[in-house]
Amino acid sequence: MHVPDGFIDLPVSAAAGVAAAAAVAVSLRGARRELGGTTHAGSSGSNGNYGGYGGEQTAPLAGLVAAFIFAVQMLNFPVAAGTSGHLLGGALAAILVGPYTGVLCISVVLLLQGVLFADGGLTALGVNILVMGVVTTVVAYTLFRVLVRVLPRKRRSVTVATFLAALVSVPASAIAFTLLYAIGGTTDVPVGTVLGAMTGVHVLIGVGEAVITALTVGTVLAVRPDLVHGARGLSAPLKLKVDGELVDASPDAVPASAASPRPVLLAGLVISLVLAGFVSSYASADPDGLERVAADKGIDTAVADHASADSPLADYGISGLDDARVSGGLAGVIGVGATLAAGTGVFLVVRRRRLDTDKAGEAGEESVRA
Amino acid sequence: MSTGHAHKLYRHGRSPVHLLPPHCKIAAALCFVLVVVSTPREAVWAFGLYALLLAAVAAAARVPAGFVLRRMVIEVPFVAFALLMPFLVPGERTEWLGISLSVPGLWGAWNILAKGTLGVATSVLLASTTELRSLLLGLQRLRLPPLMVQIASFMVRYGDVIADEMRRMSIARRSRGFEARSVRHWGVLAKSAGALFIRSYERGERVHLAMVSRGYTGTMPVIDEVAASRRQWAYAAVLPFSALAVRLLGWSP
Amino acid sequence: MTSHPPAAAVPPSLDVRGLAYAYPDGHQALFGVDLTVGRGERVALLGPNGAGKTTLVLHLNGILGGGAGSVAVAGLPVGRQHMAEVRRRVGIVFQDPDDQLFMPTVREDVAFGPAAAGLRGEDLERRVRTALDRVGMTEYRDRPPHHLSFGQRRRVAVATVLAMEPEILVLDEPSSNLDPASRRELAGILRSLDVTVLMVTHDLPYALELCPRSVILSEGVIAADGRTQDLLADPELMRAHRLELPFGFDPRAVTTGA
Numbered sequence: 001m002h003v004p005d006g007f008i009d010l011p012v013s014a015a016a017g018v019a020a021a022a023a024v025a026v027s028l029r030g031a032r033r034e035l036g037g038t039t040h041a042g043s044s045g046s047n048g049n050y051g052g053y054g055g056e057q058t059a060p061l062a063g064l065v066a067a068f069i070f071a072v073q074m075l076n077f078p079v080a081a082g083t084s085g086h087l088l089g090g091a092l093a094a095i096l097v098g099p100y101t102g103v104l105c106i107s108v109v110l111l112l113q114g115v116l117f118a119d120g121g122l123t124a125l126g127v128n129i130l131v132m133g134v135v136t137t138v139v140a141y142t143l144f145r146v147l148v149r150v151l152p153r154k155r156r157s158v159t160v161a162t163f164l165a166a167l168v169s170v171p172a173s174a175i176a177f178t179l180l181y182a183i184g185g186t187t188d189v190p191v192g193t194v195l196g197a198m199t200g201v202h203v204l205i206g207v208g209e210a211v212i213t214a215l216t217v218g219t220v221l222a223v224r225p226d227l228v229h230g231a232r233g234l235s236a237p238l239k240l241k242v243d244g245e246l247v248d249a250s251p252d253a254v255p256a257s258a259a260s261p262r263p264v265l266l267a268g269l270v271i272s273l274v275l276a277g278f279v280s281s282y283a284s285a286d287p288d289g290l291e292r293v294a295a296d297k298g299i300d301t302a303v304a305d306h307a308s309a310d311s312p313l314a315d316y317g318i319s320g321l322d323d324a325r326v327s328g329g330l331a332g333v334i335g336v337g338a339t340l341a342a343g344t345g346v347f348l349v350v351r352r353r354r355l356d357t358d359k360a361g362e363a364g365e366e367s368v369r370a
Numbered sequence: 371m372s373t374g375h376a377h378k379l380y381r382h383g384r385s386p387v388h389l390l391p392p393h394c395k396i397a398a399a400l401c402f403v404l405v406v407v408s409t410p411r412e413a414v415w416a417f418g419l420y421a422l423l424l425a426a427v428a429a430a431a432r433v434p435a436g437f438v439l440r441r442m443v444i445e446v447p448f449v450a451f452a453l454l455m456p457f458l459v460p461g462e463r464t465e466w467l468g469i470s471l472s473v474p475g476l477w478g479a480w481n482i483l484a485k486g487t488l489g490v491a492t493s494v495l496l497a498s499t500t501e502l503r504s505l506l507l508g509l510q511r512l513r514l515p516p517l518m519v520q521i522a523s524f525m526v527r528y529g530d531v532i533a534d535e536m537r538r539m540s541i542a543r544r545s546r547g548f549e550a551r552s553v554r555h556w557g558v559l560a561k562s563a564g565a566l567f568i569r570s571y572e573r574g575e576r577v578h579l580a581m582v583s584r585g586y587t588g589t590m591p592v593i594d595e596v597a598a599s600r601r602q603w604a605y606a607a608v609l610p611f612s613a614l615a616v617r618l619l620g621w622s623p
Numbered sequence: 624m625t626s627h628p629p630a631a632a633v634p635p636s637l638d639v640r641g642l643a644y645a646y647p648d649g650h651q652a653l654f655g656v657d658l659t660v661g662r663g664e665r666v667a668l669l670g671p672n673g674a675g676k677t678t679l680v681l682h683l684n685g686i687l688g689g690g691a692g693s694v695a696v697a698g699l700p701v702g703r704q705h706m707a708e709v710r711r712r713v714g715i716v717f718q719d720p721d722d723q724l725f726m727p728t729v730r731e732d733v734a735f736g737p738a739a740a741g742l743r744g745e746d747l748e749r750r751v752r753t754a755l756d757r758v759g760m761t762e763y764r765d766r767p768p769h770h771l772s773f774g775q776r777r778r779v780a781v782a783t784v785l786a787m788e789p790e791i792l793v794l795d796e797p798s799s800n801l802d803p804a805s806r807r808e809l810a811g812i813l814r815s816l817d818v819t820v821l822m823v824t825h826d827l828p829y830a831l832e833l834c835p836r837s838v839i840l841s842e843g844v845i846a847a848d849g850r851t852q853d854l855l856a857d858p859e860l861m862r863a864h865r866l867e868l869p870f871g872f873d874p875r876a877v878t879t880g881a
Contacts, residue, residue: 006407006485013407028517060581062517063524064574070525071532072563096567108521115396115505116497121489122403186411186481189455212563219564226647227571503727527725576722583684583715584736584787585707591738 002113003128003177005121012184017126023134024107030100031062034229065097066105072212073109088173090136091144091166092213095230096220099141106133127180135176140169144230158231159218166213170206174198381498386605387431388499391598392508394606399496401610405617406488411481417488419616424491427609431499441494442487452479452486502526511598527577532570539566634698636662636791636819637683643843644678644690652678654843655692660791662697665813665820667830667851670840671865676823679840680793683821684713697790711740714789718796720776724768729760729779732768736787754786755779758812774805781812791819798826827855827868831877839864852877 008016069089089109093102107129113119120128147161178195185194221228387395402423409416428438456475463470500508506526510519539562637660645651652675660666670676681687682694685701694701696712717723726732733751742750755761758778763771768779777797784792797813798806806829813820813833824830830837830851837851841864847854854860855874861867868874 004482004486005403005489007482010404010408024515024518028515031517060520060524060574060578062521063526064528064571066521066525067528067532068567068570070529071536071566104518104521108518108525111509111518112522112525115493115509116502121407121486122400122493123407123489186478189475189478215561216564216567219561220567223564223568224571227568573722576717576719577725579681579686580715580717580723581725581735582686583710583713583717584783585710585739586735587707587739591735 002110002120003124003131005123007121007186008124008127008180009184009186010123012180013123013127015126016130016180020107020126020129020134023103023130027100027103027107031098031104034098034101061097062101062105063108065093065101066108069093069105070109070112087209087212088132088136088170090133090173091140091162091169091209092216094137094141095144095162095165095213095217096228098229099137101229102137102141103133106137127177131173131177131180136169136173139172140165141230143168148230155221155225155231158221158228159214162217162230163210163214167206167210170209171199171202174202380501381433381437383432383499385431385499387427387495390606391511391602392500392504393511394508394598394603395496395500396505396508396512398606398609399492402613403489403492405610405613406492407485409485409617411477411484414480416616416619417484420488420613421491423609423612423616424488424495427495431495433495433498437498438491438494441498442490449483449486452482455479455482524574528570528574532566535566535569535573539569633662634695635659636664636697637821638695638698639679639682640693642679642682642690642692642694644682644687646678652843653682653690656840656843656845658838658845658848660819660821662790662819663817664836665822665834667834667837668821668823668840669825669827669830669837669854669864669866670846674840674864675843676840677795680715680795680821680823683791683793684710684715707740711736711787712790713793714784714787714791715793716777716780716784716795716797718799720773720780721769723780723783724776727767728765729755729768729771730764732779733764733783733786736783740787750786750788754782757785757816758782759808772805774801774808777801777805777809778812781809785816789818791821792816794820794822794824796824796826797822798824798829827866827874828872828877831855831874839866841865 069087069092072087072089072092088106090102090106093105096102097105110120110128110133111125114122114125114128144161144165147164148157151157151160175195175198178191178198181194182191185191217228217230221231225231402420406417406420409420425435428435455478456471464473464476497505503523503526506519506523509522510516543562637658639656639658642653642656643651644653656675656679658679668676668679678687683696683701685694685706688701696709699705699709699712701709724732726735730751733754734747737747737750751764752761755764758781760775760778760782763775763779768776771779781792781794781797794813797809801809810829810833813822820834822830822834834851837847837849837854838845839847839854839860846864847860852874855868
C-alpha cells in the first residue's frame with residue numbers, strides 16, 4: 001500500500017505533506033504527555049545543560065514501538081487464494097502507546113522505509129503518513145475509546161474494542177487513499193473501480209489485522225498490563241508493605257491516566273464522517289465523466305501551476321461536493337455502520353473459539369518457552 | 371546495526387558521493403524526485419535524461435547497476451498495478467498484437483512506471499551511499515524535529531534487538547514444525563507478535579535504563595559535528611539542477 | 624540494621640534507609656532496606672534470585688523511585704533536584720554488555736556519558752582515552768562494540784561508566800558468562816580502581832576475592848552484613864538464603880589480599 005512517487009499529483013502530494021506535517025506537529029506535543037505521563041514536571045539539574053526529565057522516556061519507547069511495527073509489517077499473513085497482506089500497525093500502535101505516539105511511530109517507520117528502502121516515494125511521504133499513519137491511528141483510537149467506554153470495564157472488553165478498532169482502521173485507510181486518489185490521482189482508472197478494489201481487499205486485510213492486533217494486545221495485556229496504554233485506569237492503586245504495614249506509594253509512582261482524548265475523538269469522528277460521506281459520493285456516482293475530468297485537470301495543474309498548491313485543491317473540493325451526491329454520502333455513513341455490525345458478528349464467533357483455548361497466562365508461558 | 375536489514379542496503383565506499391555530507395544528499399535526492407514528479411508524462415525523452423543523470427551519479431558513486439536493480443524489486447506491486455491499467459481504464463482504445471488496450475491507460479501506466487522507478491532508484495542510490503547513522507544525522511541537520519530523529523535512531527537501535535528476537539522465535543517455531551500457510555495460523559502469528567513485543571520491550575527497557583544511567587535526558591549528546599561546506603552543497607546541487615534544466619526544456623514543446 | 628560506622632568527616636558513598644518498593648504490577652520487591660557503604664569500600668551484594676538485588680541497584684541512581692525510604696549518594700539525596708549529578712556519581716555496569724553498549728563505535732560509546740554531561744572536544748577525548756586505558760581497551764577504540772568478544776565488551780562497559788568519573792561503581796553480575804581468563808583480568812582491573820565498589824553477584828569466590836565486606840539481600844531486606852569470609856563460612860546462614868559455594872570450595876582456606 002506504500003504509494004510511490006508520481007502516483008498522486010504534486011499539488012495534492014504537497015497538501016498531504018502539509019497536513020501530515022501538521023498532524024506530526026500535534027502528535028509531537030501530545031506524545032510528550034502520553035509517554036512522559038509517569039515522569040515529572042521539568043526540573044533542571046545541577047548542570048545547566050539538563051532540561052526537564054519529562055521527555056526522557058518518550059523517544060526510546062516510541063522508537064521501540066516503531067521498530068516493532070516495522071518488524072511486524074514484515075510478518076506477512078496469508079489472506080486468500082495465494083495473496084498475503086501485512087499489518088499496517090496503526091491500531092496496534094495507538095492502543096499500545098497512545099494515538100499521538102502512534103502517529104509518530106508510523107511516521108518514522110514510513111520515513112525510514114521511504115529513505116532507506118525506497119518503499120513509498122519521497123514526494124509521496126505526506127500521502128503515506130496521512131493514509132497509513134494518521135487515518136488508521138485516529139480512526140482506530142477513536143473507535144477504541146468509544147467502545148471501551150461503552151463496554152463493561154473488563155480486560156476482555158479491551159480486546160474486543162481492539163479487534164473492532166483494528167478491523168475498521170484498515171478499510172478506513174483504503175478509503176482515505178481512494179479519496180486522495182480521487183482528488184489527485186495521476187492515472188485514469190475510474191475512482192469507483194479503485195474504491196471497489198481497495199476496500200474489497202482491505203476489508204479482508206482488516207480482518208487479519210484485527211485478529212492479529214487483538215491477540216497481540218491480549219497477549220501483552222495478560223503478561224504486562226502496564227504496557228498497554230489503552231488499558232490504563234483499569235488497575236488498582238498501589239500499596240506498599242513496610243515492616244508489616246501497608247503504605248500508599250507516593251502518587252507519581254502510579255501511572256498517570258491518559259491525556260484527555262477529546263481532541264483525538266473529535267478528529268476521528270470528523271475523519272470518519274468525511275471519509276464515509278465524501279468517498280461514498282464518488283462510489284455511487286457515474287465514474288466515467290467525473291473521473292476523466294479530474295484526471296485531465298490533474299495533469300494540467302501538475303504542469304502549469306504546481307507552484308500554487310492551494311487553488312487546484314479548492315477547485316476539486318468544489319467539484320467533489322456536488323449536490324446530487326448527498327444521498328451517496330448518507331449511504332456511506334450507513335455503510336460504516338454495516339461494517340461495524342459485521343465486525344461484531346465476526347468478533348462473537350472468534351470469542352466463542354477463544355474462550356476454550358486462550359486462557360490468560362498461556363500466552364505468557366509461550367513467550368518464555370519459544 | 372550489527373545484523374539488521376539496513377546493512378544490506380549500504381555499500382561501503384569512499385567515492386565523492388559517499389563523502390558528501392548526508393543532509394546535502396538527502397536534499398538533493400528530494401529535489402530531484404520533486405522535479406521528476408512534476409514533469410508531464412508526455413515529455414518521454416525527459417525521463418530518459420533523468421535516468422541518464424542517475425546513472426551518472428551511480429557511476430560517480432561506483433555503485434554497480436546490478437546492485438541498484440536488485441534493490442528495486444520493492445516496486446513490483448505497483449508495477450503489477452501499472453500493467454493492469456491499459457486493460458482497466460476506459461477511453462480511446464488501440465490495438466497491439468491483437469489485444470485491445472486503452473490509450474489513457476497506457477499513458478497512466480507509463481506515468482507510474484517512469485516516475486515510480488526513478489523515485490525508487492534515487493532512494494536506493496541515497497541509501498547505498500549513506501550510512502544509516504549519517505542519514506539520521508542528515509535528517510537532524512535538515513531540521514527534522516529532534517524527537518523524530520531520536521525515535522528513528524532508537525528504532526534503528528531496537529531494530530537489531532527485535533530482528534534477533536524474531537529470528538530466535540522463528541527458529542523455535544520452525545523447529546517444532548510450524549509454517550504459516552493459511553488463515554488458521556493467524557493466531558500463532560499474533561501470539562508471536564505479542565510475545566515479540568514483550569520481549570523486545572523488556573530488552574528495550576534495559577537498554578534505556580543503561581542510557582539513562584549514563585545521563586541521557588531525552589537528547590542525544592553531540593559527539594561529532596557534521597558540517598557541509600559551500601562547495602559540497604554546490605556539488606550535491608548538480609543533480610537536481612541538471613534535472614531542473616531538463617524539466618524546463620521539456621516544458622515548452 | 625547492622626552497624627558499620629560511616630567515616631565521620633566524609634559522607635558515606637552510599638546511604639540507603641528504609642527503602643521499600645513495589646512494581647506497577649503490584650509485585651513488591653523491597654521491604655525496607657538499610658545499607659551504608661563507606662568511601663573506598665568494596666562490598667559484595669549477595670542474594671538468591673528474586674531477592675530484589677536489581678531493584679535495589681535501580682534505586683541507587685533514581686531510575687526507580689516513588690516507594691518509601693531514602694537513598695543518598697555521597698551525601699546527596701537521590702531525587703528530582705539532583706538527578707543529573709546523582710547519575711554522574713553512580714556508575715552502573717549492567718549484567719548484559721549488549722544492553723549497555725548502544726553506540727556504533729567503542730569511542731562513541733565511552734564518550735556518551737561525559738558528552739551528555741556537557742563535555743566537548745579535547746576534554747572529551749582525554750576522558751575517553753583515560754577510561755579505555757584503565758580497562759586496557761585503547762586499541763579497540765574505533766571498533767564497533769558488537770564485534771568484540773564478550774569479555775572485551777564487558778570491559779568496554781566498565782569503561783563507559785569510568786569515563787563519568789563516578790563516586791561509586793555498581794556492577795551487576797560482573798563475572799557472569801566470562802571465561803576464567805577474562806574473569807581474572809576483570810578482577811585485576813577492578814582491584815586497580817580507586818573507587819567505591821558495590822558488586823551484585825552469585826559468584827561467591829569472586830566476592831571473596833574482591834570484596835572484604837558482604838551483605839546478603841533476601842526477600843527484600845538485608846539479612847546479613849559482615850566480613851565476606853565470615854558470611855561464607857556460616858553454613859546455616861548460607862542455606863537459609865539459598866547461597867551455595869562451588870563444589871570443593873572452602874572459604875576458610877582462602878587468604879584474601881584485600
